[in-house]
Amino acid sequence: MVNRVAIVTGAGRGIGRAIADALVEAGFVVARVSLEAQPETGSVLAGAGAYYSCDVADLTAHAALIARVAEDLGEPDCLVNNAGVTSAQRGDLLDLTPESYDRTLNVNLRAGFFLTQAFAHRRLAKASGRDEGGAGSIIFIGSANAEIIGENRADYCISKAGVAMMAKLFAARLAAEGIAVFEVRPGVIRTDMTAPAAAKYDALLAEGGIPMGRWGEPSDIGRAVAALATGAIPYATGIHIDIGGGLHLHRV
16 A cells, blocks of 8 residues: 655644644654754654654755655655744834745745645656546645734735635646645634734633634644545635634624
8 A cells, every 4th residue: 555645844833743643643644844853853753754854945955855755755645835934023014024024925935835836846747647647635724814914913914815825826737637735724723823912812712703712723723634635525626724713704
């Protein structure tokens, strides 16, 4: 039996770690890519995959990363673009600096685009002449802020709106090749990224701003990604799924 191999970026903690764990439970061998050092870096974890240290913002590292994963674990057929950062500078968008803007878009948008491009090129090259085509999946982790304004983090919102369009563009390009592309939009998820604003989100919950009445957990995102990656939603591509307890619902 050929292993199903997935690459998950930003897999060192939080949502990325939960996605990787959910994919392992779904039967994938997972390449956990992280900028942060991991004690297991470079070692196979009981047949479930390995850690790879890589800065996905370094475009020159993409092809080598995918090639190394293929050599270690097998040809990857799933890519989860999860790595991301929030605004380095929160506050009035009129005071947003080019440094914060460039950092956020480089990681959240530029890196994901070119890693997906490298992944797609390899999938199509390896599938050439084979009956099974280029079957696989690409999943972008977007944000509710693709549509919901966060005025104190304009660069983050702009980057996630870009991710939403990027997912549609790749979906249109790769549909005929058998590669499905999706976007998952987390809402308020309990992670290190949201911890500084915990009081704000607790107040939002108390006011009924999240219809399901609870914080989201990283595992909620992991399970959604696993469902998409395993093909549990067939005959679909280019769609987004809101995993935010109804945060996206506009009520008056």
